[in-house]
Amino acid sequence: MDHKQDALDTFSNRMHCSQAVLAAFSHECGITREQALKLGSCFGSGMRKGQTCGACTGALMVLGLMYGYTDGGGADKIRADRVNDMMMERFAESCGSCLCNEILGCDMSTAEGVRYAMDNHLFTELCPKMVSNAVEILEGIIEEIEND
Secondary structure, three states: OHHHHHHHHHHHHOOHHHHHHHHHHHHHHHOOOHHHHHHHHHHHOOOOOOOOOHHHHHHHHHHHHHEEEEOOOOOOHHHHHHHHHHHHHHHHHHOOEEEEEHHHOOOOOHHHHHHHHHHOOOHHHHHHHHHHHHHHHHHHHHHHHHHO
């Protein structure tokens, strides 16, 4: 199964957008699917506060696991900063914003906002598009970095 379909299937099984994106790339990240699902579990709905979209934070976790640094700086830090900027800029361009509240048009930190999202089918109609966009952008960045 490809990354996009894996992520969409995971998302449709009541997982957060962040979990779906990270789990789809768990093998490449060197972690188990279970670890990916646990790691991504607190990032959905913009960390439940409508902040950075979970699909985007899930992608950033993938990039961190693949291209992050542990030595406090140098070339690895520069690369990590670069892939972070690439993801954030491309996601905002593709989705109109990186912020969950702006993408969904409601305040995900409130019960009313969550109810609005549910009543307007945003979790089933709009959020899967964000998951799909995040995966496509992520695949493009990985390809660019690997071919650099």
